Amino acid sequence: MKKLYHLPYHELRRKIFDKEIKVKDYAQEILERIKERKDINAFITINEGILEEANLIDNKIKEGEKVGRLAGALIAIKDNICTKGIRTTCASKMLSNYIPPYDATVIERIKIEDALILGKTNMDEFAMGSTTELSYFGPTKNPLDKERVAGGSSGGSGAAVADHQAPLALGADTGGSVRCPASFCGIFGLKPTYGLVSRYGLISYANSLEQIGPMAKSLKDLSLLLSCISGKDERDSTTLPLKDFNFSFEKKGKIAKRVAIIKELVEEGLQRGVRERFYSALEILKDMGIKISELSLKILEYAIPCYYIIAMAEASSNLARYDGLRYGLKLKEGMENFSLYISKIRGEGFGDEVKRRIILGTFILSAGYYEQFYIKAQAIRKIIRKEFDRIFKEYDLIISPTMPSIAYKLGEKSKDPLEMYLGDIETVSANLAGIPALSLPCGYSSNMPVGLQLMGKPLSEGLLLSTAQEFERIRGENFE
Amino acid sequence: MKRIDKEIDLEKLARLARIQISKKDKKRITKDILEIINYFNKINELKIGLSYKFFHQSALENVWREDIPKNFEANAILDQVPNKKGRYLRSPKIG
């Protein structure tokens, strides 16, 4: 029998409004599902108050009060998004006891829409990783194959949605952290245009690259959640001056006509199964009447070092605040000397990859290397952005696989940091250029899902979503 | 690209970053870091004019807020402080 938790939110919503089901019963079911599937390790913390909160929504509906667009939606939140009164750890020992005194803007916004915070999901520590193995709370496993990773860094959110432990989730994407787990777990995930969604309350890893993004089982849910969290926020100076951004599927939206594929993203290093799925996806696009051209973008050879240089530089400064004085870890000894004490706190509180990236970032910004690395990387970033601008003058979308392979085996990549970085080749460009990128499932290889990535010019989320929807429809027809 | 191994002093970097690294981890971390830096150094193959006109990821300019004060419930913040004396935060001495 199909359980409630299998349903996408938009179907649940109808049942909730028709008073067919109670939010509280649904929440109870979800909590049981999470308990049953504990070995996936999708959640770090569960919201203890969820049943009471669900009750409040039920009452509102019973009383005929007006409720928000996300009424009764139980949303899994990546654990680097601050939730007032609910522990927010960034999957780090450093913040393992940290309870934020405020809500992130996205949390405020979904609460206004009557959504419920289901819990906080596992991730790579401080979002530094592509597998969700680098968590203080242990790795998240791929629900489709527990020997494999869920992808990262928003692996807990990805696995929770794919495993029906949550209908919707929020992740955050710095270099692919929403799209990678979406691809590995076979769900939808979107990295919005830089500035579309407020970062206030998102614990910074690399400020100039990251965006909070929705993850869902259906495009309809994805776009609804995106609509609810988007728009100008006075507390984030980098948000774009947009109000009421609405991605609706009521009317059939315009879809892409001309699409580019980039040689540097589809030639080398793709797993065979991924390549096959990608090329059959191209066939579907052709069936949709889309014209596909292949281009070359040499500069993308430098995208990964460029991305990591900028990310690590920013990270080294963002993570300087964790010194055990105002919040976080406490040591009983070593209080004689400030520098020694905080060095010890940081030595104990951070995991290996975080330490590595902080030290590398410190190096990149240090006297004598700043120009050679940081400024040079910024210059390359500028070129990449310009090149994308140029391409989007002629083409509506750029498509590629989301990840060069299916979900890695546990331990396969996390031992060698450099090898893990190289896996981000498809995803980092969108962050460098600040453009939207959507990952959608496009088939299976070795019984594991493969993701297709659509990138568009800034604020083309609507086009990405409607093209993806049409792709889904055609693929469904073909399948049948 | 010339490797830049010799120039990198892990201890100095760790001191700058205030991260204590144990003796047993030092060798491994140094090796990882050297490998990564030399990989990053790949970008210096590319010859481009260094533009000092700074790139900022946001195309926005002149975003600000009005000068209106607002209170925050400070105790919620103090609750998180690991080491206190009265309402003061306690820190190890500098130096």
Place this chain on the structure above:
Amino acid sequence: MRELEVKTLSDMSIKIGLEVHCQLTKLKSKLFCPCSSDYRDKEPNTNICPICMGLPGTLPTLNKEALFYALKVCLALNSEPNKRILFFRKNYYYPDLPKNFQITQYDRGGGVPFSSGGVLKLSSGKEIRIRRMNLEEDPAKIFYEGSITSSRYSLIDYNRAGIALLEIVTEPDMSNPKEAREFLERLKGLLEHLEVSEPDLEGAMRCDANISLMDGTRVEIKNISSFKEVEKALNFEIARQKALISKGIKVKRETRHWDEARRITVSLREKEEEEDYRYFPEPDLVPIAINEEMVKQIILTLPELPEKREKRYVKELGLSETLAKVIAYDRDLMKLFEDSLKYCNLPKKIGSWIVNDILAYLNRKNLTLKDLNLDANKLAKLAEYSEEYKVSDKKLKELLNELISGKKNFLEVLKTLKKEELVQKDEVLRIVDSVIKSNSKALEDYRKNKKVLDYFMGKVMEISKGKIDAKEVRNLLKEKIEEIIK
């Protein structure tokens, strides 16, 4: 070393530069968060929020007014604001720095200072060049359990963290400590006048100095708490360096600490490593483009600047150049002067009083204008009365000084002033006598009705045009009449 006298400063070329940090205390909120900028006298760690405490996930937002205040100061000092300002992070670890970086500007690495160039004139006419100004956030305050040396821990109060701070750096254009002090006083006057800061508030204006002798090594002095201390610290440092030079010892390039209690500068423990601040552009704040429109808007809000005011006092009000200069550059004196002129049109008299009497008194007693119970209204009335009553200058000065020193309150002073004129008692007696003589009928009436005294009073007042003490006259009249009718 302390007994070393600095006798001839001119025989060695001295270069002094200053780095002044001034809080923009007139703002209502902090630079990057909405916490109140009024942090003084508050319980520790009550004036804080997630942003200024550097809590995970928070982002800074720029206080627009802070930007405008900083621009005001730029324009007043003729410092050119840069067209496109980027905020930079200055990274270093210190317990008073909630994020372990400070948001400021940087003049290298692709950055520019908030403004470049500028000049402030001293009373001698000498121009001290401004090198640059930056707008940045103030760190928290550190206290010690017990004394700085004995305490084991630092105690931190973040109430001040994030207050808007203007950093003003000069060229090494001052050639003696006196000039340095005057520079600071003039700068203070200017900031007060622009209504961006109240530098007299504790810690609102702080200063570091650098000094080199004979183009030699540059030594920095930190931790100087007041303008007077700046002068003292610099004098000490000159003596110290001279002594070294005369012994043939090379002056070390270093940062020294002014120890106010011992009145010496002490070398800070030398750092093992050169500071590496790893500046880079702040990604969470967008660039600020200063356009003509903004500058125009600010120019409109600028008050009359001291230099211009000085000229106006001489030309239009007829003040001497000395008086004009003193008043125009001191905001409090200027305000007292200008306000007094709203009540009376006696600029020369008021100007002279303010400089020669009031300021002289304040300097003698080491007080400020706020300590006196004196306002523009009183000063103006006194000036007007003194004109009317034609009191001798000597007596007037005496009265003014009594008023300033608080020996007499304003009413008492006015009374004395009136009496002063009545000192010519003969005249009063003469009037009283003549009124009695020429009203013999009324004198008869008085026998029956004592109220007739009022009639005599009226007559006397009429003749004397009221410029007498009525009570005294009444007594005098009564006495005389009683004597006659007896």
